[in-house]
Amino acid sequence: SQTIHQWPATLVQPVGSPLSLECTVEGTSNPNLYWYRQAAGRGLQLLFYSVGIGQISSEVPQNLSASRPQDRQFILSSKKLLLSDSGFYLCAWKQGAYNEQFFGPGTRLTVL
Amino acid sequence: AQSVTQPDIHITVSEGASLELRCNYSYGATPYLFWYVQSPGQGLQLLLKYFSGDTLVQGIKGFEAEFKRSQSSFNLRKPSVHWSDAAEYFCAVGARDSSYKLIFGSGTRLLVRP
Numbered sequence: 001s002q003t004i005h006q007w008p009a010t011l012v013q014p015v016g017s018p019l020s021l022e023c024t025v026e027g028t029s030n031p032n033l034y035w036y037r038q039a040a041g042r043g044l045q046l047l048f049y050s051v052g053i054g055q056i057s058s059e060v061p062q063n064l065s066a067s068r069p070q071d072r073q074f075i076l077s078s079k080k081l082l083l084s085d086s087g088f089y090l091c092a093w094k095q096g097a098y099n100e101q102f103f104g105p106g107t108r109l110t111v112l
Numbered sequence: 113a114q115s116v117t118q119p120d121i122h123i124t125v126s127e128g129a130s131l132e133l134r135c136n137y138s139y140g141a142t143p144y145l146f147w148y149v150q151s152p153g154q155g156l157q158l159l160l161k162y163f164s165g166d167t168l169v170q171g172i173k174g175f176e177a178e179f180k181r182s183q184s185s186f187n188l189r190k191p192s193v194h195w196s197d198a199a200e201y202f203c204a205v206g207a208r209d210s211s212y213k214l215i216f217g218s219g220t221r222l223l224v225r226p
Contacts, residue, residue: 032212043202043218044156049211057211090155098163099144099206099214103155 002027006091006104013111019064019078021107023091026072031093033074034101035066038088050074086111114139116205118217125193126225133188133220135203144206145186146214147177151199159201162186173197198224 007022025031035047046059048066056066063082067075074091088108092101115138125131137143144163148156160171167179177188186203200221204214 034213044216046213049213051210059213088153092156094212098161099208099212100146100158100161101212101214102158103148105155106153108153 002093002102004091004093004102004104006089006107008107009105010108011110013081013109015083015111016080019076019081019085019109021076021089021091021109023074023076023104024072025074025093028072028093028095030071031095033068034092034094035074035076036090036092038090038106040087044090048076081111083111085109114143114205114207114215116203116215116217118201118203118220120220121218122221122223124223124225127195128192131188131190131193131197131222133201133203133222135186135188135217136184137186137203137205138184139205141208142181143186144208145177145179146204146206147171147175147186147188148202148204148216149173149199150202150219156202159188193222193224195224195226198222 003026005024034049036044038044050068064078088106090106091104094101117136146161147159150156159175160169162169162179170176175190200219202219203217207213
């Protein structure tokens with residue numbers, strides 16, 4: 001069966017520090033991968049998606065970036081964090097002809 | 113452009129009462145529709161989905177939803193709510209392009225009175 005992991009579970013970082021969040025999927029190949037952010041009390045905002053290795057599409061202009069160095073690995077990064085980057089970051093994967101996405105457990109990021 | 117509206121930010125029901133969460137979508141063609149549930153601090157879990165066919169779809173945990181094209185709605189229902197159903201519920205429509213991305217509503221927080 002397929003599983004999705006996110007690392008770390010929680011993170012507290014100072015403003016201006018770098019960021020690297022990792023998402024890995026097991027039990028599937030060539031999935032679409034997605035990064036979402038959920039600010040406190042808000043809905044989900046799609047940040048990036050990837051349909052294959054090295055292929056990244058950005059949905060929202062910001063100081064974040066994403067990379068997909070391997071088929072089942074999706075990384076969210078920043079060179080300098082802002083206070084507004086605080087939130088709950090969710091990774092999701094999809095495979096097949098429909099949009100059914102499966103979500104990871106999330107990473108809680110607090111920027112101080 | 114595709115969009116999803118969940119008009120109720122909060123809903124409170126008593127345990128054992130029936131539940132209906134509203135969802136309206138805007139989409140130019142036959143949509144793919146989804147309901148997800150999120151417990152505090154957790155990821156999202158898929159409750160049910162509609163792609164085509166029977167407009168009444170059954171999901172996990174006793175939930176069902178009905179697709180009504182004439183009303184552009186996909187409301188979520190449960191006949192008897194349990195305290196463990198307290199969570200946030202998200203409706204989503206799927207983009208029918210190569211991105212397969214989901215457009216989410218802003219969510220409805222369900223509170224259950226004992």
